[in-house]
Amino acid sequence: MLVLGIESSCDETAAAVISNGKMCSNVIASQITVHSQYGGVVPEIASRKHIEAINLVIKQALNDAKVTLREIEGIAVTRGPGLIGSLLIGLSTAKALAYALDIPFVGVNHLEGHIAAAFLAEKAPSFPFIALVVSGGHTNIYLVKNYHNFQLLGQTRDDAAGEAFDKGAKLLNLGYPGGVVIDKMSKNGNPQALVFPRAMKDSPDFSFSGLKTSLLVMLKKRGCDFPESQLPDVAASYQEAIVDVLVEKTIKAAEDNGISRVVVCGGVAANSRLREKFAAATAARNMELFIPPVILCTDNAAMIAAIGEIMLKNGRRDSLDLNAVSRWPIA
Ligand code: KG4
Ligand code: ZN
Numbered sequence: 001m002l003v004l005g006i007e008s009s010c011d012e013t014a015a016a017v018i019s020n021g022k023m024c025s026n027v028i029a030s031q032i033t034v035h036s037q038y039g040g041v042v043p044e045i046a047s048r049k050h051i052e053a054i055n056l057v058i059k060q061a062l063n064d065a066k067v068t069l070r071e072i073e074g075i076a077v078t079r080g081p082g083l084i085g086s087l088l089i090g091l092s093t094a095k096a097l098a099y100a101l102d103i104p105f106v107g108v109n110h111l112e113g114h115i116a117a118a119f120l121a122e123k124a125p126s127f128p129f130i131a132l133v134v135s136g137g138h139t140n141i142y143l144v145k146n147y148h149n150f151q152l153l154g155q156t157r158d159d160a161a162g163e164a165f166d167k168g169a170k171l172l173n174l175g176y177p178g179g180v181v182i183d184k185m186s187k188n189g190n191p192q193a194l195v196f197p198r199a200m201k202d203s204p205d206f207s208f209s210g211l212k213t214s215l216l217v218m219l220k221k222r223g224c225d226f227p228e229s230q231l232p233d234v235a236a237s238y239q240e241a242i243v244d245v246l247v248e249k250t251i252k253a254a255e256d257n258g259i260s261r262v263v264v265c266g267g268v269a270a271n272s273r274l275r276e277k278f279a280a281a282t283a284a285r286n287m288e289l290f291i292p293p294v295i296l297c298t299d300n301a302a303m304i305a306a307i308g309e310i311m312l313k314n315g316r317r318d319s320l321d322l323n324a325v326s327r328w329p330i331a
Pocket of ligand 1 (some may be wrong): 064135136271
């Protein structure tokens, strides 16, 4: 089945074409340069930028896949969770196209999309598996039993891991989004140079707000910013504190549930240290690890089309009165 995917839940306008589980194109227009001057995503600006980009992005996705709009057999679009104004741009576009082309469409959960990025790989995970969904808005561990059955095993009680990266980078004046900058800077730093807290040791849940506070306290105590020469050590130590708990709690969830397959997805799964430590931790326990390529970890429409195609093939159809939702837990 030839499916067009559309994603506009935050600050990336994305479209992709999937054919029978294979990615034919994957186009992403990022708004990062616009939002970075404000230190974070400005929802109203995001909506306006989505309107400007969406038709061009879809056209590019069709061109790259060498298909015409008339050949598309179904549309999958992110319905939530996300910024409501941003979601509405993608959803309205999807509905208009589905109506005009007289083809079915489905509204997809963004988190299910992130997990489905793993299905696009040459070697896809079989069920059941443990999934860590780690992004700017979520840090959730699920036991995934099939395409529609998710059991939440752990979640953040406050900030998401991506938020911890972004807020830490902001405190260090490293710019937005923080994850990429901290990742890059950490490559030249010593992760053991400074001691940051690892919260909620004996719980399946996460907490990252104390980590951000401890960096703030450190900065206040010094009365000045860290000199440039020390920044790699600070970044590497801060990153290590986030990565350690993500790996530890996910592996524990897998062990406790007797599962040997682990999927790591979402924007923070692009982090090189996280990928490295998950590879080591799973190899040491004879577990199979599935992390999508970096381009499919951060927001994209291929992952939305991937799960959308499965839903459409199972007969799922949404009607034209479907609304966007800002919050939408999958378990
Ligand atoms: O999945 P995503 O693109 O959007 C959401 O659904 O939130 O995730 C964005 C988050 C941001 O917080 C960003 O800082 C983080 O992913 N991120 C990273 C890296 N690349 C993106 N965090 C750590 N290391 C990276 N390399
Ligand atoms: Zn996302």
